[in-house]
Amino acid sequence: MEPRCGIMKQNKKLGQCFLKDKNIVKKAVDAADINKNDIVLEIGLGKGILTKELAKNAKKVYVIELDRRLEPFAEEVIAEHLNVDVIWNDALKVNLNELNFNKIVANLPYQISSPITFKFLKMDFDVAVLMYQYEFAKRMVAKEGTKEYGRLSVAVQYYANVEFICKVPPSAFSPKPKVDSAIVKITKKEPNELFHLEDEEFFENVVRALFQHKNKTVKKALINSSHEINLNRDELKDILNNLNNLKFNLNERVFKLNIKKIAELSNLLYELK
Ligand code: SAM
Numbered sequence: 001m002e003p004r005c006g007i008m009k010q011n012k013k014l015g016q017c018f019l020k021d022k023n024i025v026k027k028a029v030d031a032a033d034i035n036k037n038d039i040v041l042e043i044g045l046g047k048g049i050l051t052k053e054l055a056k057n058a059k060k061v062y063v064i065e066l067d068r069r070l071e072p073f074a075e076e077v078i079a080e081h082l083n084v085d086v087i088w089n090d091a092l093k094v095n096l097n098e099l100n101f102n103k104i105v106a107n108l109p110y111q112i113s114s115p116i117t118f119k120f121l122k123m124d125f126d127v128a129v130l131m132y133q134y135e136f137a138k139r140m141v142a143k144e145g146t147k148e149y150g151r152l153s154v155a156v157q158y159y160a161n162v163e164f165i166c167k168v169p170p171s172a173f174s175p176k177p178k179v180d181s182a183i184v185k186i187t188k189k190e191p192n193e194l195f196h197l198e199d200e201e202f203f204e205n206v207v208r209a210l211f212q213h214k215n216k217t218v219k220k221a222l223i224n225s226s227h228e229i230n231l232n233r234d235e236l237k238d239i240l241n242n243l244n245n246l247k248f249n250l251n252e253r254v255f256k257l258n259i260k261k262i263a264e265l266s267n268l269l270y271e272l273k
Pocket of ligand 1: 017048049
């Protein structure tokens with residue numbers, strides 16, 4: 001029987017759509033290939049449906065949960081599984097480096113999808129299997145030349161290989177969200193797989209500048225967003241003339257540039273500025 005916690009109203013602001021479809025839970029755990037050597041990080045306990053499945057298969061599970069009203073569910077999980085540690089905090093504020101996990105599996109609260117994903121990408125881990133809103137997931141895995149390709153695709157795929165596992169309908173959750181969801185598998189790239197960057201922060205600024213105008217040419221996008229890379233327009237025009245001489249095609253549309261090309265552009269701009 002489910003533990004009772006008063007008349008708990010699920011909080012939409014905390015993304016509290018809990019999984020109820022056990023096949024989807026299994027799909028996520030299988031995609032992460034959880035075994036008894038794994039230390040897993042989960043964000044958002046909810047009623048513990050995913051936590052229990054992880055605990056059965058892993059050596060240890062850390063689950064971070066913000067909403068203390070879910071304590072009765074935490075107690076039930078801990079009573080059944082001694083290898084679960086619940087951390088009552090905001091996942092965005094926890095120093096994740098202090099938890100030595102190697103895998104991440106979570107049905108994410110969608111309002112923190114973007115910041116928590118970027119937090120993960122700066123860390124070392126083997127694999128992350130995460131549930132996102134469908135549209136967000138499509139943007140994460142999008143390739144150059146498609147309409148979903150954007151800043152998120154480049155920022156994620158620079159650091160990781162991403163695989164779309166499956167679409168998940170609203171009926172898999174309670175209460176039903178208004179939108180579809182999807183499971184994505186993220187595998188961090190090895191250092192030798194990453195394109196060389198002269199400066200990581202500058203690359204991130206160039207990506208932001210470019211994708212503010214993703215349908216424009218590279219030249220127009222950079223000129224329109226020169227402030228993002230801390231250059232005034234005249235300085236930038238000189239640099240772009242030099243780039244032209246180096247045969248970098250400035251007339252290409254931004255959304256057609258692959259990550260290698262963007263890294264090359266960022267490095268050239270960094271050297272010429
Ligand atoms: N894992 C459960 C499941 O699959 O049913 C719950 C998933 S539910 C989509 C997201 C959970 O994250 C909720 O329990 C919510 O309270 C919690 N949450 C929301 N924001 C959070 C934050 N910033 N840090 C930690 N947990 C958070």
